[in-house]
Amino acid sequence: MDIQQAKKTVCEAGIKLLKEGLVARTWGNISVRVDDDSFVITPSGRNYEDLTPDDIVLVKIGDLSYDSHIKPSSEKGLHAEVYKLDRGIGAVVHTHQMNASTVAAARKEVPAIDDEMARLVGSSVRVAPYALPGTGKLARGTAAALQGRKAALMANHGAVCAGADMNEAFMVSKKLEEMCAAYIEKQYMEEAGESGTFDVKRMHEYYLKKYAKR
Amino acid sequence: MNLEETKKQVCRWMEKLTEEGVIQGTGCVISCRFSDCMIITPENAGSGKCRPDDMVAVSLDDLSWGGKTKPSPEYILHAAVYRKKKKMNALVHATQLNIMTASKAGHEVRPMLDDMAQIVGASAKVAAFTVNPGKKEIRSVLRGLRRRSGVLLAGHGALCGGSSFDEAHAVAQVMEKGCKCFIESAFLGGGVIINAVERNLMRFVYVLKYSKAAETNK
Numbered sequence: 001m002d003i004q005q006a007k008k009t010v011c012e013a014g015i016k017l018l019k020e021g022l023v024a025r026t027w028g029n030i031s032v033r034v035d036d037d038s039f040v041i042t043p044s045g046r047n048y049e050d051l052t053p054d055d056i057v058l059v060k061i062g063d064l065s066y067d068s069h070i071k072p073s074s075e076k077g078l079h080a081e082v083y084k085l086d087r088g089i090g091a092v093v094h095t096h097q098m099n100a101s102t103v104a105a106a107r108k109e110v111p112a113i114d115d116e117m118a119r120l121v122g123s124s125v126r127v128a129p130y131a132l133p134g135t136g137k138l139a140r141g142t143a144a145a146l147q148g149r150k151a152a153l154m155a156n157h158g159a160v161c162a163g164a165d166m167n168e169a170f171m172v173s174k175k176l177e178e179m180c181a182a183y184i185e186k187q188y189m190e191e192a193g194e195s196g197t198f199d200v201k202r203m204h205e206y207y208l209k210k211y212a213k214r
Numbered sequence: 215m216n217l218e219e220t221k222k223q224v225c226r227w228m229e230k231l232t233e234e235g236v237i238q239g240t241g242c243v244i245s246c247r248f249s250d251c252m253i254i255t256p257e258n259a260g261s262g263k264c265r266p267d268d269m270v271a272v273s274l275d276d277l278s279w280g281g282k283t284k285p286s287p288e289y290i291l292h293a294a295v296y297r298k299k300k301k302m303n304a305l306v307h308a309t310q311l312n313i314m315t316a317s318k319a320g321h322e323v324r325p326m327l328d329d330m331a332q333i334v335g336a337s338a339k340v341a342a343f344t345v346n347p348g349k350k351e352i353r354s355v356l357r358g359l360r361r362r363s364g365v366l367l368a369g370h371g372a373l374c375g376g377s378s379f380d381e382a383h384a385v386a387q388v389m390e391k392g393c394k395c396f397i398e399s400a401f402l403g404g405g406v407i408i409n410a411v412e413r414n415l416m417r418f419v420y421v422l423k424y425s426k427a428a429e430t431n432k
Binding site: 045 | 311318328406412
């Protein structure tokens with residue numbers, strides 16, 4: 001893909017993910033593959049609303065080098081490891097989305113809940129082992145959990161989603177959030193022994209009844 | 215920024231935070247530091263349209279204020295925080311659903327997510343609180359804010375602070391997510407808490423480096 005076009009795609013994706021509530025403020029990061037050797041990625045610690053294509057940084061997949069006075073995201077290593085998995089991966093989004101983060105904190109593998117999910121994301125979503133943000137250990141563990149899938153949870157951190165292009169990565173991210181929400185609700189209803197429809201307020205009341213300090 | 219502009223700023227943030235659901239009802243309380251005073255929302259704020267003239271300037275020295283409008287009953291608490299924590303310039307009393315539940319449950323919320331450790335601190339402690347906080351509650355809140363940017367207020371939400379409203383807003387957002395995670399992971403068999411060494415390290419790096427990147431990495 002042309003570098004300028006790739007940078008523009010990253011900026012537009014940031015706004016789209018922001019509107020969907022899948023990323024917020026400076027949290028998470030987004031990249032698009034340019035060719036076999038490089039990708040462009042969001043800069044470190046910058047708000048999505050303020051980004052222009054000139055702020056997006058070109059990074060080499062092999063050695064993570066970059067030629068810019070703007071620092072790329074500290075998770076560039078994670079994106080590089082994902083691109084190394086499969087040449088067909090054209091875009092990667094790393095989000096801190098709410099429901100996926102909750103399941104990631106509980107470190108539970110999420111099974112496919114419907115055909116669409118199985119087709120889009122894979123037969124399940126695995127959880128990568130915990131490691132500090134920005135480390136090689138986190139990058140390698142996450143890539144391993146993503147093998148053969150389009151999404152992986154990152155223990156106590158968030159999620160990473162991949163696609164042939166940004167549209168697919170975005171769809172995967174959205175579907176992942178839906179399935180994690182459904183998974184939490186299902187577990188709640190099993191524990192609470194209620195068969196009615198899910199209600200957040202009821203869930204909170206149940207939590208207070210069962211877990212609050214006496 | 216002069217007094218009038220600061221009052222307008224408080225109004226703008228009150229509207230933004232209300233729209234987003236970070237604060238709600240007539241107990242909305244937010245404030246910011248202004249020179250040797252603070253500007254705080256009035257008693258029963260949130261019951262009508264926010265007007266800059268209704269915002270109250272309270273002296274941090276003797277807690278006096280001019281004019282007819284009374285400040286929120288929490289003004290003594292906010293002033294105590296500004297006196298004790300010199301780098302805190304804005305405070306938001308957050309009342310989102312998950313924060314409210316955690317504050318009612320009375321559990322210290324330890325971080326199960328990296329961003330909670332980085333932005334809020336090692337945990338969100340639960341401080342004693344009443345709608346008219348006295349010395350006991352103030353001491354408890356100040357203890358809860360030690361090396362942290364937010365504290366749960368027993369049964370009443372959380373007090374979130376930062377060097378600006380934007381930063382206090384970020385603390386409220388992350389604390390809400392951290393509380394949601396803490397509550398809902400209970401239904402998944404319980405979440406895993408990040409160990410103390412790692413959460414302290416992440417907090418240190420965030421405060422020192424990452425939180426400044428929005429300004430410096432251009």
